[in-house]
Amino acid sequence: MSIVQILFWVLAAMALFSALMVITSKNPVYSVLWLIVTFFAISGHYILLNAQFLAVVNIIVYAGAIMVLFLFVIMLMNARQEGAGGSKRWITLAGTVSGGIFLLVLVAALKDSELKTRTAMVMDGQVGLIKVLGNELFTRYVVPFEISSILFLSAMVGAVVIGKKE
Amino acid sequence: MNVYLIAMDSWYIVEKLILIGALIGLSFFIAMYTTLAERKIAGWMQDRLGPNRAGPFGIFQPLADGGKLFFKEEITPVSSNRFLFLLGPALAMIVALITSTVIPWGAAYVGETRTVALQVADVDMGILIVFGIVSVGVYGIMIGGWASNNKFSLIAAIRGASQMVSYxxxxxxxxxxxxxxxxxxxxxxxxEYQMQHGWNVLYQPLGFLIFFVCALAECNRTPFDLPEAENELNFGYHQEYSSMKLGFYLFAEYINMFVSSAVMATLFFGGYDIPFFDESAWQGSALVLSTLTFAVMMAKVSFFLFLFIWIRWTIPRFRYDQLMNLGWKKLIPLALINMLISAALLLFLNK
Incomplete structure (x- = not known):
């Protein structure tokens, strides 16, 4: 096995295990910490695909900023140590049914898609490098890029307006 | 990041391992002596002597401090979360040490058979990696403060985190x-760019000022050391910590100072560039050049460390609302204007 394969399996196992721990941990603070581990594992996958910019930005934005805010809310609310859900039987039932249906839809959608014929280019693609990515974003995809930035700006303004009582 | 390169040659691994070991040693050494420098300079500014009992001029004082921290009784509060209580200082320390890997510490040594770069990883993402690691550095404070199960620690942790995210x-x-x-x-x-075109600080004085203020805030140094404001929060996020766990928190702060000084020197003050001297015209041995550039880098870093300490003993602590106002209402618009003006000027001059 080449070193890339070993890295891939280690990262895949790490990502799956930590993602499972996110949903099975009773303590919400642990869930958040496991989610951060998941983000790191996914960033590792991005690096294997030579998408270095995406990997670093994933860590800066998700692991570094958004999860901090999650942790903030959980720490300040002092959420109960034992999970609040699961005590009622019908919630468990509803969760199982909706999860199963989602899985069904996912399998049905992926079964005949063209994804099967495409394999990821490990250590080969150049699109993830910052020079190439910047060129693509500001020439070919400039309109969607600008529209999404305006969307973010309006979301920010909206948050400030809602946050301001007077 | 270059996974294939590692397999190519085993000397490469040995060389990098030595470099990593040297960097960790250097970080600890500098952090130790920054604590002494801090106390000495504080003494000098307040017209007293500072520590001078351990060894000549007190140069063994950091060893005495370290020994004391090691041998103190270690107390874990009963109501704390044990694992996270341990994870907090460990994370603070690890994160502080990782950042130094992408910084070039001196000119590469060009030998007859091989070239040895004085840098662990010269990756394409360089400075963004530093930002990524700094943004993860918040967790050391947050987890430690929360796991202590103490209201003061929690408030301090939340203050620290929101301050770091804002700045x-x-x-x-x-x-x-x-x-x-x-x-x-x-x-x-x-x-290399700065070697050819002059230091960035000459073209970006405002940018440097903003960066420096933010570095002070990121390192939790005065005037932004709100997370450890002892007059309102007792001792801040490390109140429940004792012995070497406390030592790791304090040490991580000094290593952060050291690394951010190195980052500022690299970004704005030419890194290892020797001022008024063209390195490519050097005729003597390559080893001497590498040593000289490393010494110059260290001199720049020491200057910034002195600046950090100088500010600490000169400016009083801000209030928390002042801190937030400065960050969000002054520094961000200023940085945006600076960015727009630089972009416009560069476009204008390039045409």
Whole structure:
């Protein structure tokens, strides 16, 4: 096995295990910490695909900023140590049914898609490098890029307006 | 990041391992002696002697401090979360040590058979990696403060985290103006650019000022040391910590200072560039050049460390609302204006 394969399996196992721990941990603070581990594992996958910019930005934005805010809310609310859900039987039932249906839809959608014929280019693609990515974003995809930035700006303004009582 | 390269030659691994070991040793050494420098300079500014009992001029004082911290009784509060209580200082320390890997510490040693770069990883993402690791550095404080199960610690942890998240924004924005000029995120390319075109601080004085203020805030140094404001929060997020766990928190702060000084020197003050001297015209041995450039880098770092200490003993602590107002209402607009003006000027001059 080449070193890339070993890295891939280690990262895949790490990502799956930590993602499972996110949903099975009773303590919400642990869930958040496991989610951060998941983000790191996914960033590792991005690096294997030579998408270095995406990997670093994933860590800066998700692991570094958004999860901090999650942790903030959980720490300040002092959420109960034992999970609040699961005590009622019908919630468990509803969760199982909706999860199963989602899985069904996912399998049905992926079964005949063209994804099967495409394999990821490990250590080969150049699109993830910052020079190439910047060129693509500001020439070919400039309109969607600008529209999404305006969307973010309006979301920010909206948050400030809602946050301001007077 | 270059996974294939590792398999190519085993000397490469040995060389990098030695470099990593040396960097960790250097970080600890500098952090130790920064604590002494801090106390000495504080004494000097307050017209007293400072520590002078351990060894000549007190140079063994850091060893005495370290020994004391090691042998103190270690107390874990009963109501704390044991694992996270341990994870907090460990994370603070690890994160503080990782950042130094992407910084070039001196000119590469060009031998007859091989070239040895004085940098662990010269990756394409360079400065962004530093930002990524700094943004993860919040967790050390947050987890430690929360796991202590103490209201003061929790408030301090939340203060620290919101301060660091807020000041990351103007820091990144002031950096963008520098990136316009250098055109690369690679740390080594940035130093090379400055060798040819002059130091960035000459073109980006406002950018440097913003970056420096943010670095003070990111390191939790006075006037931004709200997380450890002892008059309102007792001892801040490490109140429940004792012995070496406390030592790790305090040490991590000094290592952060050291690394951010090195980052500032690299981004704005030419890195290992010797001022008024063309390194490519050097005729003597390559080893001497590498040593000289490393010494110059260290001199720049020491200057910034002195600046950090100087500010601590000169400026009183801000109030928390002042801190937030400065970050969000002054530094971010300033950094944005700086970025726009730099971009416009660069476009104008390039035409």
């Amino acid at each position: 990351e924004l103007p820091m990144g924005l002031s950096l963008i103006a520098v990136l316009f000029m250098t055109g690369s995120l690679k740390m080594s390319a940035m130093v």
